[in-house]
Amino acid sequence: MDLRQLRYFHEIVRLGSFTRAPEVLQIAQPAVSVAIRKLEAELELQLFQRHDRKVSLTAEGERLWVHAQRILQAADDARLEMQELKGLSKGAVRVGITGMMGSYYFPPILMAFRHRYPHLSLQVIEGGTWQLQQMLEQAELDLAVIVCEFLPTELEARVILREEMRVVVACEHPLAQQTTVSIKDFFKEELVLFRKGYFHRKLVDRLAAEAGVQPVIGFETNLIPLIKSIIKQGFGISTLLAMAVADDPDLVDLPFTEPVYLDLCIAWRRNGYLSKANQAFVDFLLENT
Known part of the structure; x- marks a missing residue:
């Protein structure tokens, strides 16, 4: 053989x-x-x-x-x-990033990394937490940003960000007048959610299971602009990372009565070889987050 x-x-x-x-x-x-x-x-x-x-x-x-x-x-x-x-490799990084993080958090970091290391090749793949985790385990990615809560033993990771999940409603929605939203009140509403496999959906599914309720899902989409548009038009509410709704005057974001936080990690295969290019990316993230 x-x-x-x-x-x-x-x-x-x-x-x-x-x-x-x-x-x-x-x-x-x-x-x-x-x-x-x-x-x-x-x-x-x-x-x-x-x-x-x-x-x-x-x-x-x-x-x-x-x-x-x-x-x-x-x-x-x-x-x-x-x-x-032997100095033969120019260096390449393949990193998987979820849609919400890729849209609102990573663009300036990626540009700053390229500015510091212009000779390195950077390939960014968008996907859900579960998809990225599997791609990482199967060596289709070198690195991936995933939720620490769901980290398998085959992967090693470092926390890069703790972010609050906020309840997002239209300005005219009755919940917009409150200061916080309870889990019970959240699940009384029709929801706009990501498809299964994304950390956003995993979180909502976990909260529903803990509350013993079945979510009423009106729309499923991974397109954040579409989620926000649906909410603005009054066809549902959702929960998004605070960064996704910052400075949007047509939306109101509120904390859960018991605040919900997500720890996000940069992960890689525990028994895999972390190249110099990948190590540079990890170090850069830890320095700048």
Whole structure:
């Protein structure tokens, strides 16, 4: 078994196709098929169930998939570290950021980072907390901003921000006359929420479970301008980070009677290699938050 065979195996599983994998790998299809046959012969196991146009893993293939991901990530980490020691890498950062943070908190930080490190490549991916966490665990991201409360043991993280979640209503809404909003009163209203998988939605779902109520959800969208527009027109209320509603005269934001805070972290794989570029980004965040 060698790394080449494992990479072919990995791409076939990831793409679910013996046809698409060679295209991504930029090699001839027969070479991939031959390598997999040799791998199966060497292991004396069948790794794939072949169907008309699709492939699926056998039970033995599932076990190899777990090891292949770890082995290939370790090989990539080793190659990157060796390149950095030789000074061959210009440096790249792949960081995942949730939509609310990306819209209202990170733009000036990202620009300041690029100003300090103009030679580093910076790729920003937007997604929900759950999606970013999975991408991080699968090495599709180097870093991700996620909610500390939901941090799995496979990840290491540092807190970068504590932010209050505010109840957001239209100026004409009856709740706008109050100084605080109770959880009970919040869930009496029709809500405008992010889709499942975003920390905003996880928070609301947790609050509802603790209160023993079923939220009345009128709209689901991850577009913050649309959420705010729906609230302004009186079709629901929501809860957003304070930064998302600052300086908006058409909205009123109120604290919960018992204030709700979120701790946001910059996270990375605990057993992965944190490159110099990624370490520079983490250090920069901690210095500037």
